[in-house]
Amino acid sequence: MAVTSTSPTAARSALRVRGLSVEFRTRRGPVPSVRGVDLDVAPGELVALLGESGSGKSVTVRSIMGLDADNARSSADEMRLGDTDLLALSGDERRRLRGHRMSMVFQDALSALNPVLSVGDQIGDLIRAHTDASRRAARARAVELLAMVGIPGASRRVGDYPHQFSGGMRQRILIGMAIALEPELLLADEPTTALDVTVQAQILELLDRLRRELDMAVLLITHDLGVVSEVADRVAVMYAGRIVERGSGDDLLAQPAHPYTEALLTSVPQTEGLGRDLVTIPGSPPNPERVPPGCAFHPRCSWAVEACRETRPALIEVRRGRESACHRSQEVVGAGNE
Amino acid sequence: MPATSSPHTPQPAGTAPPGEVVLEARDLVKTFTTGRGGLSRTRVSSVDGISLSLRAGESLGIVGESGCGKSTLARMLVGLEVPDSGSISYRGRDVTAARRGDRRLLRRGVQMVFQDPYTSLDPRMTVLEIVGEPLTASRTGTRASRRDRVAELLSLVGLAPGLMERYPHQFSGGQRQRIGIARALALEPEVLVCDEPVSALDVSVQAQVVNVLRDLQRRLGVTLLFIAHDLSVVRHVADRVAVMYLGRIAEIGPTATVYEAPAHPYTQALLSASPVVDRARRGRMAARIVLDGDPPSPTSPPPGCRFHTRCRMARDDCRTDVPSLRRPSEAQERARLAACHHAEDALTRLEDVFGPA
């Protein structure tokens, strides 16, 4: 079982982020996409960052990786990888950490691999860039990694090119590359969204095994509640660039304290509701250029009251290990008890 | 030829009584040839001998993994693609042959809703023009009556008629998908073929579109063919469900039976691998039925049962003999058919799918 840190100030933190904001310069002016995000991931822990498209998940993890887009301006109060203060590092020092102490798996596996290099060469180059391993040793390690991520006949296939593998295999190869140097932190941006369920299951199982075997911290980005339910120790829910609720997976999924989380959970088709209409959330997620004032969710919220239009609710603890940004959190979480 | 509908088809509770067969496909085959010719030519077996029939007012769900031929099947059923062999009949009339009158009949009676609401609507046309286009093209009514009809169609899918002068980019994905549905309904089709209508939508708006489709089915009696890769959505929408694997139907039957007592090893594997939002059942995925290897390429489908390269129950006969769709003996549900030589054995191993009872 993984370490479940209930306290966000847990001493043993693989990743600690405070007050991360990212703004994009566009022709229509600055667009704030991520606003004051706090995140903690402990070693061996799998935290899910849940949110709909455009809510700011990818922008958040790219910024943590130090891979902001050219037109982005990011700022944070604090950003630590273990004991290392990421904000104090130069661009070069930050680059050296990537792939080594922290790595990322992108959603689109085909475009993330080099089509003209064999997968063995790609993994080998990566290992040799960060360690003094010999060519042979790097090759042997590549075979080991391919086997570890479940590529059958790894020693035979190490010389194959990306296009010779299926989509699910390429995604696993990317994970193999990301863990090649046993990073402390793995950021996985929707690694299974483009995959079929049987392959998705393999990848999720792989992530789960790796964090247990290597004590790796995993931040898994997803919009799929089923995936969250299956693998997450803790969950952070993002809406319009902010974390609106977080807590342990069991607790949060059983008794959401934020109306958005609650609405997401009830809109998923479930066996109990068969034959009935699905519960819908009116409207659609806001455009980041025009986020509603007050609580960004208020135009769609069935709990909204007057105060919600004007005052933005802060993310505060509603009970032990659970934070929610809603004026009515206590009532919402209480309603789940009935 | 596999029979896909028995005359005794019991309908699941809460749906319309079995109506007449409106659309029937028999032994559809579609193979694509790719490459420049010569040695680089490859043949992709996309749909290989699919038969199914749709009864008035029912909804049939189609599930299966990427590339198994769902869209190709859908495109043949609406007349956008011509099968290599096999036949399609609409209201008892053979519409397979490219006779123009027949195809017009099919095109009118069977409409399609496309997967991607962002690319399937012309950005330069107003909603009025988009939804009214089928009416204009078929010279139905006057300009004023068409406008009234568009207003009616928009209300039907839950959009304010006052929005008809706007352009697609002014709408969200869920709204665009509803515009696509309104347009598909313009000519009062009997059958609506929806190819992954909610896959591209945000979770919070998927339910809006699913409800619109269910509502149309109830109010207008439209027959639905609903394609999806999300098993939980299909379960919610479909009276019957067909599971496809590599161009063939692996299993078909009433939704409750297929989901609760799957008889095909592939259906069992799919169900056991789908994450559900239920923490009590966490870890279920680790105990899922693991499929061996990767999906075979449709350019060289395995002989015999196409699933045999990944099936945990495969035996010698599976590698040589193509299993036909049949009712597993002793199965309670007569309307459920599975294309597996060993479906009886598979049915005894349901605890592998759902855990011990």
Ligand SMILES: Nc1ncnc2c1ncn2[C@@H]1O[C@H](COP(=O)(O)OP(=O)(O)OP(=O)(O)O)[C@@H](O)[C@H]1O
């Ligand atoms: N025009 C075409 N030319 C060549 N091959 C094609 C063509 N259309 C489809 N195919 C192939 O036929 C097979 C079935 O494709 P189809 O689009 O029907 O799959 P699908 O089940 O709808 O998949 P998805 O879930 O990814 O939408 C695939 O192998 C595909 O590559």
Ligand SMILES: Nc1ncnc2c1ncn2[C@@H]1O[C@H](COP(=O)(O)OP(=O)(O)O)[C@@H](O)[C@H]1O
């Ligand atoms: N380079 C960029 N320039 C301008 N806007 C951007 C850029 N990258 C992302 N965005 C915007 O930031 C918001 C959040 O994006 P993203 O983090 O990718 O969302 P998601 O939660 O789907 O991963 C979106 O509105 C997106 O359009």
Ligand code: SF4
């Ligand atoms: S603050 Fe108000 S609008 Fe926002 S989620 Fe809570 S009740 Fe709804």
Ligand code: SF4
């Ligand atoms: S016919 Fe054989 S290989 Fe095919 S599903 Fe049945 S047991 Fe498996």
Ligand SMILES: [Mg+2]
């Ligand atoms: Mg993203």
Ligand SMILES: [Mg+2]
């Ligand atoms: Mg398709």
